[in-house]
Amino acid sequence: MQSLTTRLEMVFKQVRSARGSVKDGRLIDVGSDHGYLAVRCLEEGLVSNAVCTEIHKAPAQRSEKALIDAGFREVSEVFVTDGLNGVPLKENDIISIAGMGGLNIVDIITRALKDNGPEMMGKVTFVLQPQKSNDIVRKFLSETGFDYEDESVCKDRDIFYNCMRVVYKGRSSSITDEEACYGPLLIKKFNNGDKDVADYFRHLDDIFEIRKRSNPTVKAALEARKKNEG
Numbered sequence: 752m753q754s755l756t757t758r759l760e761m762v763f764k765q766v767r768s769a770r771g772s773v774k775d776g777r778l779i780d781v782g783s784d785h786g787y788l789a790v791r792c793l794e795e796g797l798v799s800n801a802v803c804t805e806i807h808k809a810p811a812q813r814s815e816k817a818l819i820d821a822g823f824r825e826v827s828e829v830f831v832t833d834g835l836n837g838v839p840l841k842e843n844d845i846i847s848i849a850g851m852g853g854l855n856i857v858d859i860i861t862r863a864l865k866d867n868g869p870e871m872m873g874k875v876t877f878v879l880q881p882q883k884s885n886d887i888v889r890k891f892l893s894e895t896g897f898d899y900e901d902e903s904v905c906k907d908r909d910i911f912y913n914c915m916r917v918v919y920k921g922r923s924s925s926i927t928d929e930e931a932c933y934g935p936l937l938i939k940k941f942n943n944g945d946k947d948v949a950d951y952f953r954h955l956d957d958i959f960e961i962r963k964r965s966n967p968t969v970k971a972a973l974e975a976r977k978k979n980e981g
């Protein structure tokens with residue numbers, strides 16, 4: 752079985768939750784690099800097919816080799832492309848975009864919505880693991896009409912990561928600066944006593960304490976958090 756880092760294992764678990772009991776669908780891993788996530792999802796029978804996209808040729812070749820070596824040549828495709836360009840979405844697809852900056856993620860989803868239309872976007876699930884700019888990703892998702900199904904956190908080699916599972920509903924909503932910076936679902940988990948989320952929030956507090964000097968969104972979020980935590 753393909754082993755994954757703690758961070759990718761968290762992404763894998765969100766894919767598994769997204770799949771639920773309906774196994775007949777694809778994983779589209781955008782920015783697949785080594786292809787480990789696609790291999791693991793196929794090995795576990797979570798998906799019937801995997802599509803990997805890569806903007807660069809060398810990582811695309813790595814993904815292709817990993818899939819072929821693991822015996823999945825017939826049920827996988829690898830494309831050198833930007834985001835989801837040239838990969839039309841299908842019902843039940845799970846699209847993972849992990850290990851990338853938030854602005855890149857927003858750009859890829861914006862173009863996917865334009866190319867595939869709102870009806871198809873409502874039939875797939877996105878699993879997103881931004882490396883940074885979580886506040887921008889969360890504001891974009893709410894304003895664009897995505898609902899959050901779950902958000903998880905992990906610590907991998909002393910670095911915290913988060914991963915969101917979202918679905919497009921086409922109902923735009925707004926979130927506060929606090930929700931954008933800390934995550935609406937993570938705030939709920941914190942309020943329910945989740946220890947991992949509490950550790951993550953203490954880490955965010957420390958970072959935001961420095962960043963608030965130059966970032967009004969972060970300043971407002973930190974102040975609201977302190978007030979709401981009492």
Ligand SMILES: C[S@@+](CC[C@H](N)C(=O)[O-])C[C@H]1O[C@@H](n2cnc3c(N)ncnc32)[C@H](O)[C@@H]1O
Nearest residue numbers: 782783784804805806807810832833834849850
């Ligand atoms: C840091 S790696 C993360 C790999 C893997 N998803 C993971 O989480 O371990 C980011 C990968 O995304 C690819 N990438 C960046 N922007 C992309 C885009 N717009 N479309 C497709 N791939 C992209 C990069 O070439 C790189 O291989």
